Structure formats: C-alpha cells, structure tokens
Amino acid sequence: MSYSWGTERRFNAASNYFRDYFGARVQKVTIDAGFTCPNRDGTKSTGGCSFCNNDAFNPSYCNPEKSVTQQINEGISFHEKRYKSAGSYLAYFQAYSNTYATAHHLEKLYNEALSIPGITGLIIGTRPDCINDDILQLLIQIAETKFLVIEFGIESVYNETLQRINRGHSFEDSTEAIKRCNEAGLKCGGHLIFGLPGESREMMLQSVDNISELGLHTIKFHQLQIIKGTKMASEYQDNPQSFNLFTIDAYIEFIVKYIERLNPEIVIERLAGETQPWNNQGVIWNLRYDQVLQLIEKKMKEEDTWQGKFYKP
Ligand code: SF4
Secondary structure (H helix, E strand, O other): OOOOOOOOOOOOEHHHHHHHHHOOOEEEEEEOOOOOOOOOOOOOOOOOOOOOOHHHHOOOOOOOOOOHHHHHHHHHHHHHHHOOOOOEEEEEEOOOOOOOOOHHHHHHHHHHHHOOOOEEEEEEEEOOOOOOHHHHHHHHHHHOOOEEEEEEEEEOOOHHHHHHOOOOOOHHHHHHHHHHHHHOOOEEEEEEEEOOOOOOHHHHHHHHHHHHOOOOOEEEEEEOOOOOOOHHHHHHHHOHHHOOOOOHHHHHHHHHHHHOOOOOOOEEEEOOOOOOOOOOOOOOOOOOHHHHHHHHHHHHHHOOOOOOOOOOO
8 A cells, every 4th residue: 555655654754755856865964063052152041952962963973173075075975884875965954053153154054065066955953043034045045956954943842841941942933933934935844852851641642733734844753862961861860750751662652643643744754763872761772763663663554554544634
C-alpha cells in the first residue's frame, strides 16, 4: 500500500521527501557559524534554555573558529568517508540562533555556503523571535533560487512549560513567526521536545492538533534528554518527581499515537533524538537512531496505523 506521500513507509519520511525533491540522496552538513542567541547574551536572558548545551550536538568538524567554507568541505569529506555518497548537500546552520545578526552579515554567511559546489540549499535553525523584515527579505530572495527551510525551535505548545524551561518566548511567538514566513512563501520546520517537566503524556499528545495546523513543512521530535552540566540537570537532582522521562517502550507507544494524529502533509525529519551516554538519569535507551526508528515502524505495522490515520483537519 502506498500512502498519500507516495511511499510504503508509514510516515512521511524526510529521506523519501528529499530524494523525490532533489532526485538523489541528500545529506546535511552542519555548520557552527559563531552565533549566540538572545536567550544567552542578555537580550532575553543570560542563562539560556534550561536544557541547552549546544556543544553536545555539534559534530567534530563543526567549529566556529573555522570558516563556513572549511566546515562545509570537512563535513562533506566526513560524510563521504562514513556513508555512501550523497547526490547533493544542504548546509545546515544549526548551532544557536542562526538568524541572530544583521541581514548584511547573514547574507555573507549564507552566500558563502551556497557558493560551495554540491550545496543545493540551506536549513537555518533559529528562534521565532529572531526574524525581522530585513531578514525575511533576504530569506525570500534566497528561496527564489535555492531550497530553504527555516527551522524554528518551538519545543512546547504550552507557555507554562516554555516559562519553566526559560525559553524566553511564547508559543504565540512561534505561531506568528511561522505565519509570517508562510505568508512570504517560505518553508518552515519545527522542533519539539517530549517529556519536558510539568507536561503529562496526555498534554503532549493533545499538542498534536496545534502542531498540525501551524503551517509547518517539516518537523523534528526529540525525547527529553538531560545533559550533564545544564540547569535542567540540577533541577532534576532537586526535583526528580516533576520529570517523567520516557523509557524506550513508553516513547514508542507515545510517538506512534502522536504520529497517527499528525497532519500527513508534514514531512518528519526525526522521530527521536540520538541517545547519548550523558543522558544519565537512569533512563538510558542504548540504541542508535536507526534502531529506534525500526522499533517505531514495527509498532506502526503491528497496529496497522500510519501518519494522519486519525488526523482531523
Ligand atoms: S536552546 Fe537555542 S534558544 Fe535556547 S539557549 Fe540554547 S541556543 Fe539559545
């Protein structure tokens, strides 16, 4: 059986979407272009989001002391050595808030990335409060000729949670930023974390209806992982009962239910985070992402369910 996204996989997978869109396998190359974010530099706060430790997510080739060109070239050779070669690459501005600078500075960085042979587009990770008219104009101009996704950290639809994790913006800020981008014809991605303190499984599940209607093109889901040295790690030590970290079995149960209510038009880039040894709060999955994915797809098959089976527009 082929689903509305044109494959037999039970969810609208980004790997298939990109292959269809570009006609070949596409790999992302991550860049740390030396940005900070308003939640760290004092504009909104100095402490940052309580779960944040950006260094934990950067691949080895990714270092702001190197130019964008050097990071991309090293990233491409890193991927060529490890995986079968990709048809093309997307430059992924990932670390911190990658629209948090003047449009002039951003233009230089984005154009540097796009000038490298093999780079066919950009994915730009940012916060909803880091988009202004000048930046929007720049993004519109780039999207006229290149593939472009603006990826927003939404994290939760609940403002109480966003406050608790010191996110420094509301869910309405995310809604507004995505709406502005959509109206400008730009593709938006979203990032959500499941398991944030204070949220019950039912609250997380109910959030799917808000997420489905946001106008997102792509989405990434992560289970909460508490990283050593973060504010959240201390909060966990002081008050572990307010956390409800997912075991692998509970997560599979949950995410399958979530996906079957999710708008089938949203391309799923990630269904879980790569588990790391520093997630040491007694809940360790010890599985690679591809293994987690297999378990999720197995469960979907057993339950004969798929993305959007119970989606209500
Ligand atoms: S998660 Fe993003 S927005 Fe939050 S402090 Fe870290 S870089 Fe800033």
